[in-house]
Amino acid sequence: MKRAVAVLWLVGLAIAVALVVWQGAAEIWAALSRAGWGLLAVCAFYPIALVVDTECWRLLLPAASRPSFASMLAPRWICDAVNGLLPSLQVGGDFVRARLLTLRGVPGVDAGAGVVADITAGIVTEILFTLMGIGLLLRHDGAGRTAFVALAGLLLFTALALSFYLAQHGGFFRRASRLLERFIRVGDWEPVVGGAEALDAAVIATYKRRPEFVRASLWRMAGWFAGALEVWLALYFLGHPVGLGDTLMLESLGQAVRHAAFVIPGALGVQEGGFVLLGTAAGLGPETGLALSLIKRIRELLLGLPGLLAWQAIEGRHFFRRRA
Template sequence: MKRTAAIMLLTGVALFTAMLAWQGLSAVGRALSVAGWGLAVVAAWHLVPLAIDSHAWRILYQHPRPEILRMVWARWIGESMNGLLPVAQIGGDIAKARLLIKQGLEAAETGATVVVDITLAALTQMLFGVLGLVLLLILIDQPDIAWGVALGIGVMLTMLALFYKLQRGGLFGGLAVWVRRLGGGREWLDFVGGARSLDAAIATIYARSWRVVRALAWRWVGWVAGIGEVWLGLYFLGHPVGLADAVMLEALGQAIRGAAFAIPGALGVQEGGFVLLAGLIGLDPQTGLALSLVKRVRELGLGLPGLVAWQWAESRWVGRVRRPAPDATVRHS
């Protein structure tokens, strides 16, 4: 697994470097420099969908639910890991569950909320991508690609339905060995009470259908809020666009990034996607690449502190575990 992750990372770095060389580093740098302090605004805006997604995740818990700030903290760390580390877009989700469990939250329920939240994120991202594809068809006026779009939607729906069915049928009991290997030999499932407990907790969450629907709705709101990042990015780059263009760019940009989950941070793939999508609405390739780099700046600005917070939390927990119990014997001189 580590060798595969290293290969994917090198592939991403090569693609990213090739994109910069193709478009010209100086040209892209000039385009990016126009944004200036606007980069900080884009980074700050990302806290809005981050908070919304954390609320959606929190809804899946039974009462009393964890504090919202605790959920935002855990999701921030999880997103930082998934965005900056070679963890196949899932290591951060495992880590945020571990952190909350270490803080005293019920293990099986926490693991189950993470799994269901991932499922809801995939479903709403797919629907968001469909919206982007519909807008693309309207904006570029090429209905002949509708069949290909419909086929892609059908494949995504089938895969998502299969994942949901496997969850309801005891997915983790059958994948216990694989999950352990994915974790580099660590017993990840032990942190959530074992595979059977996790499967039972997932079934319990799905039985509370109204909560799942509410979480699904808030997840959708989170994707919609993310449109502001593209709109603001292009505004500060000096190329403001309309709402439809911003929706299309964000929706399909996220879909492209999701499809490249095996490459850490979708390095190179995200950049190529934005270059292609920007050209479809009349923007030059340098602007498309600069928009992707605006997102990279945001990832680094929020992600690096997130990784530091993760290491601090892990070391604090390890120190607490290793700290010897105080000696009950009182010694007198």
């Protein structure tokens, strides 16, 4: 598994390097240099999306075990850092944030159910956000083929998302633990199965709180729009401002491309190619689309690396407290 991940990462890196060489490293550097201190402004915009996504997650936890908003900011930030920078199939951070909540006293079942429901809210709203992006893409001449491919991918993603939702109502975690038990016959699996059944019940109970799930989904949709404003800001400092429609199209389909390439760590290379293609459809030069993707990478590094360090610091404190 590690070897496959390493190979995929090298393939993605090769694609990214090839794109830079194709467009010219000097031209890309010149585009990034034009942004200058604007890169810091783009980075400073990220906390807005972080706050919105955290509120979505908080609403999905039971009121009885719901921690304060401030105490959930760091786990959400660390989740983004892990998913963006580590080879975790863009889901490892969700396990991490659930664990960090348990360290803050939230019952494990509630923490797990809240994360699963938050993932579902993210999937549902991303489908709507992507559909809007496809509609905006069709405004451009010659984008019909690209939009057709995007729509086909969206239909496949929607089918998988619906299957995931239905599986949650059919005892997904209990079935998964039973299946794992067939392959790994060590220890007593009853506590594992019992915990999985409790998690299934907690997830279904979360969906039954429909007003809260709808409110959480609206917050999550606001988070997607906040990401679009980040794209607008980046293009403004690159010297290529675009309209709101093109901004939404670039962000919605750019996120769809990134999540479709979840098997490649960080969607390296795929994200860059996606922004080159989408930027061209929006009337931007390929070098501008590539520079936009690199600005997103820079933001991930500048804010993600401290997140990984914060995660290690939290785990270290917990370890030494247990030792004590």
